[in-house]
Amino acid sequence: xxxxxxxxxxxxxxxxxxxxxxxxxxxxxxxxxxxxxxxxxxxxxxxxxxxxxxxxxxxxxxxxxxxxxxxxxxxxxxxxxxxxxxxxxxxxxxxxxxxxxxxxxxxxxxxxxxxxxxxxxxxxxxxxxxxxxxxxxxxxxxxxxxxxxxxxxxxxxxxxxxxxxxxxxxxxxxxxxxxxxxxxxxxxxxxxxxxxxxxxxxxxxxxxxxxxxxxxxxxxxxxxx
Numbered sequence: 718x719x720x721x722x723x724x725x726x727x728x729x730x731x732x733x734x735x736x737x738x739x740x741x742x743x744x745x746x747x748x749x750x751x752x753x754x755x756x757x758x759x760x761x762x763x764x765x766x767x768x769x770x771x772x773x774x775x776x777x778x779x780x781x782x783x784x785x786x787x788x789x790x791x792x793x794x795x796x797x798x799x800x801x802x803x804x805x806x807x808x809x810x811x812x813x814x815x816x817x818x819x820x821x822x823x824x825x826x827x828x829x830x831x832x833x834x835x836x837x838x839x840x841x842x843x844x845x846x847x848x849x850x851x852x853x854x855x856x857x858x859x860x861x862x863x864x865x866x867x868x869x870x871x872x873x874x875x876x877x878x879x880x881x882x883x884x885x886x887x888x889x890x891x892x893x894x895x896x897x898x899x900x901x902x903x904x905x906x907x908x909x910x911x912x913x914x915x916x917x918x919x920x921x922x923x924x925x926x927x928x929x930x931x932x933x934x935x936x937x938x939x940x941x942x
Contacts, residue, residue, distance in 0.1 A: 749811060753808065754799050754807055755884075756799070756817065757816050758785050758788070758818075759798040759799075759820050761786075761819075761821070762783040762905070763783040766779065767938040776909070781819060782905075803860065809863065816855065817904055817905055818855065818902040818905075821929050826926070827892070829844060835915060846891055848892045848909050848910065849909070849911075851871075851910055853879065853880045853888060854888055854903050855886070866883075868886060871889055879908065888900065919942065
């Protein structure tokens with residue numbers, strides 16, 4: 718049965734890549750492919766979305782959206798990015814379309830809310846020192862020549878279902894510290910985690926501003942503590 722499921726997966730999901738001639742990929746019965754590229758999809762971010770994390774306190778789920786470029790013989794833009802990031806000689810197995818990366822790093826992230834958060838964070842002031850930016854990136858893995866490092870992942874990441882495969886680097890930094898040097902090749906899904914709750918329980922309206930190059934993207938979300 719497991720073998721049949723794997724075969725069906727390959728036929729319906731992986732086989733189309735074979736028809737596209739994605740460089741030198743070879744398809745295995747398990748549904749994974751042997752690839753020269755660790756990253757299979759690049760995304761040029763032009764927007765993002767926010768939502769609360771169901772059943773988990775103090776966390777907001779976020780993900781970037783934009784134009785995507787997939788590993789395909791007809792997608793020359795994909796290969797341009799692969800060469801730019803030096804991801805051309807992986808020689809390992811990957812799940813088709815699973816490994817994704819943003820094409821641009823983040824310049825900055827800023828978060829404010831419509832009410833006083835506590836005595837030192839008044840309405841409209843930055844909350845960059847009380848909210849963690851949580852993401853992952855394969856940048857160091859790729860630049861090292863695909864050498865694995867031993868990473869320590871935060872315990873609460875298990876609740877957030879964050880990737881902890883030992884390949885992607887965990888990026889856990891204060892929102893105020895986000896910059897283009899520590900956000901290269903981000904996986905498009907990230908989380909905002911509150912280190913502390915506001916002084917008063919209730920509903921708050923948060924405004925999240927993300928800057929990439931000279932473009933600012935703004936989203937709002939209501940969150941109840």
